[in-house]
Amino acid sequence: MGYHLRKIAFYLAALWAAVTLNFVIPRLLPGNPVDILMAKLQQRGGSVDPAARQAYETLLGTGGRESFVREYFAYLGNLARGDLGVSVSAFPAKVSDVIGDSLPWTVVLVGLATLISFVLGVGLGALVGWKRGTWLDSLVPATTMLSAVPYFWLALILVALLSSGLGWFPLNGGYDVVLDPGWSPEFLGSALYHGTLPALTIVLSSVGGWLLGMRNMMVSAMSEDYVLTARAKGLTGSRVMVRYAARNAVLPSVAGFAISLGFVVSGSIVTEQVFSYPGIGSKLLQAVQNNDYALMQGIFLVITIAVLGANLLVDLLYGLIDARTRDRSTVS
């Protein structure tokens, strides 16, 4: 099997696992989510007809009246149609609509912050590794310390200092609420302004991991023969550093993107909560606090698919930056 086929097959397996996990969890755990949901629905003036109940049961389990297998296929069928159920907390909105409204905020915030953090961390890591034995070495413990700080705590301190204290940034939200969401320059500017501090938090907390990994690989790469050859060739220092040492040292950081992306996404959920950011993380917590199980499951699924998709993309790109993987036949 070719490299790309193998990767796609792996991510399909992972997707299947996530979907199945999503199906199994509410059925294995204690509590009766469907009853809670129906009660909530009634409070909100929703219709409690048998059809609504059946829809939730497909999602969360019938308590043994239907066979597991039939439930499973009904659930898969609903997923395939993009039907994730109806949200209780945002009744009568459909879960897919709630997610559709909040997802872009998170994708842009987390995506940009991750990209900045990766580029910054890998760049600094390469430099720190290259200039070993200079004052730059102290960047490693300093940024590692930042990674050990809880995201939300750092976020709140930053808000207290920079927003409440100095008034440089807004306290919370994703944009100025007097503006109409759209593509107007005012709105985009406001969104950028509101997103800066959350993004800064994510970058500060995650840059240390990239930096340390890259620095260690850089140190290993610098003792490789091809770097010695490059030096003997009389190439300039920056060329040896970038084209030879860093070009090779960056491979594990790219390959390890999967692990790190999971951490970043997890951390940013809490960060969104701190900033009341209109993204999917805040919605997830809102769903949990309101026992909105359908929304909870839908969001977990979407987050997982987004992370899997990002990883698949990185893996496919990895084939481009390391020709050896395309020719290798074993799964690593």
Added chain:
Amino acid sequence: MTRSAKLTTGLVLAGLIVLFGLIGPLLTGDPATIRDIGLIPPGGDHLLGTTITGQDVLAQLTHATRGSLWIGLLVGVMATVLSGVFGIVGAYAGGVVDEVFSLFSNVMLVIPGLPLVIVVAGFVPADQRGTWTISLVLAITGWAAAARVLRAQTLSLRNRDYVAAARVSGEKTWRVICVEILPNLLPILASQFVFAVVLAILSEAGLSFLGLGAADSSTLGTMLYYAQNGFALQREAWWWFVPPGLIIALFGGALALINFSIDEIINPALRDKARRRGDVVATTPVVESGDAVLTVHDLNVVYQGASPVHAVKDVSLTLRRGEILGLAGESGCGKTTLAYAINRLHRPPAEVTSGSVVFDGIDVLALDPEELRRFRWVRLSMVFQGAMNSLNPVTPIRAQLQDVLRTHRPSMSSSDREDRCAEVLRLVGVDPARLGSYPHELSGGMRQRVMIAMALLLEPQVMIMDEPTTALDVLVQREILNEIKRLRDELRFAVVFITHDLPLLLELSDRIAVMRDGEVVEYATAEEIYLRPQHPYTRRLLASFPSLTGERGALL
């Protein structure tokens, strides 16, 4: 910081925080006592002030630290056991088990952890969300990365000779794993454990902050939750909000410092190195000599360290134009160090302590870094030991050849560059169509030819070849040697040829220097060395190789 300083700082800091959590609660009274003195700043009876409901922050902090450490420990142990089972056992068993375990680990790895934990915590009713439940969920979502690292390491250990020997001799599987493999994995297990503890404390703090933590315990996360809901920061009650986060950060930082030290044990390359001094600390006045292209005079190279190693001792050599000088000696005799020092490629802790290297009138040891860079490859190129690793694995051959021209011939047009690269490849007998190939697509012999082509690019006066054919089979070796001789006759460059294979040098070289323990013990023409070896070591070297021509046997 040195390794021991890092380790000490980390251990002391982590130890203090553990003591704070263990003993602190005994000394600080009941954290839940409500008083009517809300939000008083630190001082007096309440060293760290009080919360909005008048509870003592210090008392809360000690109990919360204990709670967080306990969860960290629980999760750390469980996650390490899980990763051990899936990583070590899978890799050791191999076959289908390994495939399944590794697929499972990889799937668990790409499914984002905290969202999963949040969903699970959301379904479990609050009254059933205990410390153990939360710990178990955190462990289940947190083991996969460690399993992957352990698997890779076990796979490499599994193939080591002593493990293979134990298996062949019929030792039980669990014994091989426990006795032969586990001890070697200890540093990695330790570092993964430390990492799991930090991650668990951070994740738990996040969960509790969101109000999804264990209902039956108070942790630093729950403390932050109450502080946030009591608007601690808005009321400027920093003493309530800052300490819990600071403890997490300090503990995480301390464990990170410990992990640095473990990393340095696992990977010696990461250890701190001595501050860089110059690569040349002293030289002796330059000695000119007639028609020589390269003169090395009384060169000394020392590896500085606790016990300095004098790798090159008072070596003097002269290379004439177009000559092939053979440098022979067993591994570790200093011949590679000498070759590197001539081009100043030696790295710390190696230093040139005295002597001179003169290249066609240029005092090499006196060049500044930029002059040295311009000197390299233009005047003197090198072909290294083991062509397998001398080429950059991630770029095509073309880029690596063109690099040289781009740097040293900046005015060359791109089509001229391409032509020149094709030309040198043809010179060494490699099809120019190979320019687009990556190193792994070429055979060992072809890679070495590419290296020689690269060394020819700028038509240098001297080429240093360090064991260029050692890793190749005899036929390829023969072809490449003939190639070198032919090219030398055509292009008239001089060669320093380094090898442990003296009979090969007899055939190839004009003159030969025999090195032993950093000294040149004999230096004469190839004919002299062959017919009248003077030094006993030379005679031993000659005797220990079966001759290429079969005239001189090992039993001489």
